[in-house]
Amino acid sequence: MSDDAIQSVLQENRQFPPSEAFSADAHISSDEQYQEMWQRAKDDPDGFWGELARENLDWIEPFDQVSEGDMPDTKWFTGGKLNVTQNCLDRHLDNWRKNKAAIIWEGEPGDTRVLRYQDLHREVCRFANVLKQLGVETGDRVTLYMPMIPELAIAMLACARIGAVHSIIFGGFSADAVAERNNDAQAKLVVTADAGWRRGKELPLKAAVDKSLEKSPSVEKVVVVRRTGYEVEMVPDRDYWWHDLVETASTECEATPLDSEHPLFILYTSGSTGKPKGVLHTTAGYLLGTTMTSRWVFDLKDDDTYWCTADIGWITGHSYIVYGPLANGATTVMYEGAPNWPDEGRFWQIVEKYGVSIFYTAPTAIRAFIKWGDDWPGQADLSSLRLLGTVGEPINPEAWMWYHRVIGGERCPIVDTWWQTETGGIMISPLPGATATKPGSCTRPLPGIVPEIVTKDGQSLGDNQGGLLVMKQPWPSMLRTLYGDHDRFLETYFSEIPGCYFAGDGARRDEDGYYWIMGRVDDVLNVAGHRLSTMEIESALVAHPKVAEAAVVGFPHDLKGEGICCFVTMTVEDDSEELKAELTSHVREQIGAIATPDQIRFAAAVPKTRSGKIMRRLLRDIAAGREQIGDTTTLEDYTVLAKLREEEE
Numbered sequence: 001m002s003d004d005a006i007q008s009v010l011q012e013n014r015q016f017p018p019s020e021a022f023s024a025d026a027h028i029s030s031d032e033q034y035q036e037m038w039q040r041a042k043d044d045p046d047g048f049w050g051e052l053a054r055e056n057l058d059w060i061e062p063f064d065q066v067s068e069g070d071m072p073d074t075k076w077f078t079g080g081k082l083n084v085t086q087n088c089l090d091r092h093l094d095n096w097r098k099n100k101a102a103i104i105w106e107g108e109p110g111d112t113r114v115l116r117y118q119d120l121h122r123e124v125c126r127f128a129n130v131l132k133q134l135g136v137e138t139g140d141r142v143t144l145y146m147p148m149i150p151e152l153a154i155a156m157l158a159c160a161r162i163g164a165v166h167s168i169i170f171g172g173f174s175a176d177a178v179a180e181r182n183n184d185a186q187a188k189l190v191v192t193a194d195a196g197w198r199r200g201k202e203l204p205l206k207a208a209v210d211k212s213l214e215k216s217p218s219v220e221k222v223v224v225v226r227r228t229g230y231e232v233e234m235v236p237d238r239d240y241w242w243h244d245l246v247e248t249a250s251t252e253c254e255a256t257p258l259d260s261e262h263p264l265f266i267l268y269t270s271g272s273t274g275k276p277k278g279v280l281h282t283t284a285g286y287l288l289g290t291t292m293t294s295r296w297v298f299d300l301k302d303d304d305t306y307w308c309t310a311d312i313g314w315i316t317g318h319s320y321i322v323y324g325p326l327a328n329g330a331t332t333v334m335y336e337g338a339p340n341w342p343d344e345g346r347f348w349q350i351v352e353k354y355g356v357s358i359f360y361t362a363p364t365a366i367r368a369f370i371k372w373g374d375d376w377p378g379q380a381d382l383s384s385l386r387l388l389g390t391v392g393e394p395i396n397p398e399a400w401m402w403y404h405r406v407i408g409g410e411r412c413p414i415v416d417t418w419w420q421t422e423t424g425g426i427m428i429s430p431l432p433g434a435t436a437t438k439p440g441s442c443t444r445p446l447p448g449i450v451p452e453i454v455t456k457d458g459q460s461l462g463d464n465q466g467g468l469l470v471m472k473q474p475w476p477s478m479l480r481t482l483y484g485d486h487d488r489f490l491e492t493y494f495s496e497i498p499g500c501y502f503a504g505d506g507a508r509r510d511e512d513g514y515y516w517i518m519g520r521v522d523d524v525l526n527v528a529g530h531r532l533s534t535m536e537i538e539s540a541l542v543a544h545p546k547v548a549e550a551a552v553v554g555f556p557h558d559l560k561g562e563g564i565c566c567f568v569t570m571t572v573e574d575d576s577e578e579l580k581a582e583l584t585s586h587v588r589e590q591i592g593a594i595a596t597p598d599q600i601r602f603a604a605a606v607p608k609t610r611s612g613k614i615m616r617r618l619l620r621d622i623a624a625g626r627e628q629i630g631d632t633t634t635l636e637d638y639t640v641l642a643k644l645r646e647e648e649e
């Protein structure tokens, strides 16, 4: 593309090209360079990925083959042996980085801890020895149900050091959710904490683990970090304090050489049907994907202070707080608590305090910042920032512009990164030194990623036609299976559009080849950037003795992106506010606080088509207020609307 062509497009589409100064120092510094890399990767994927893997990862034994087998069962870097922690830690110890901060941690109450690469290495070795001593072997599953404290990163890496498979469960999930995941993974050990801090309150975690263990017998041992001092019960010969165990553990632990395809972790995520899906990622492909995308997209340099505000309980934290940044020898900031504690300026105070240069957050957080007002960021010195990122849901152009103006001071590029738990790493995103951004678009695929927009029948669509977003070629960091259920893996991701990976998003591509994500096309809600299955919320509701039937839909929500609206019919004549509150806390109890319903609506009957399908589109319209029922009593009757709709449809 010539400069002229970029210019003329700019005027039409409100584009933001990278500044010359940013491009000059960037890892990928021009559109030509990007185009060339992308084309080379498309034409010769094995050549492209093989070279990256040889140049950027440390191998204990080199691989024989770059890729083997077609999607969905592609294996990567077969014959090779490596260890993720050797790449994230050991290789930084024989140079100046050994004294560089690996993790800068800030607790919610304001306590801090800095772990240099040397320190982190020692702590990881110690805890790896503890795991061994407690009987954890290569391949065993370990559940981590912890607050955002350094011990969480240490425990993850300790698992990886010995080839144990971690399964992290976000601290906002309930005891029942922990039990279900422990059982599915047949976890042998759980690491937790007495409690974590959240808005000045203690969130008890050990108590939830105790409750979960009544229903998950595979767990033999529990390790507990003392974080807040919250009182806990310790069961003899089952429960151990972290600090007691590490005190006597050796700080040396050889990294176990693992096959490229050895499982690294399981992470449970919501699907449209059935229980949560145990997305399984493996060693070499995932490590290569997160290493390269961290460098390309965040343009990570040795003097950066990088902060991703996600919780490690989600994939974003796995890939872009821990594995990707550490593999690059970067300094990663980790914050334990809420963005509005003790006040709404907390994030900006952290940026100022540590001189954060790269800041990665979610649109739902940005919408909250906008609501809290420009004064909060205005009170802090944000001049250290040079790059901003978003992830988790589509960002509305106004929010993008606010982020650009108020946080980025109109000088920082914004990378809107599209990806999923299943993809392991970022798939479609601007490259900050190469891509002219358009507010609201995640722009173009990264090198090695070949997306397409297709119809339900798999026909490719042209520019500006909305369709399903699929991948036609495999990539190293893709999920390998759903833990213990390979058939469900094939069915969920590869059956809808034969020959393609499809995981639920609709999108369109514009005339410049830029992608615009249109959201989920399945029954998965995206609430504050977190995927929740309508089906799981419905099952939680019908588990309540007074609920006969439930239908859950999303509706547009100012802060959360999507809110949760539950239509319920009751077995008893009760439509009281107390019952609403009871159902709300019931869902929280069963799934966790993240699934708290925003609306409970009592319905005379859930509207259905003649063939018996819940009329979700109608319910969505009602929930969004696009469709009104005349004389609303507390018990809403949708049958007339449903009849009208059915005649239309």
Ligand code: WTA
Pocket: 269, 314, 315, 316, 390, 391, 392, 393, 394, 395, 416, 417, 418, 419, 420, 421, 422, 442, 503, 504, 505, 517, 519, 520, 526, 529, 530, 531
């Ligand atoms: C949505 C989070 C638009 C999308 C990494 C996807 C996005 C789901 C974006 C995955 C983005 C994520 N623009 N939508 N930049 N990033 N999504 O598995 O619907 O928690 O399918 O992974 O979030 O959510 P997950």
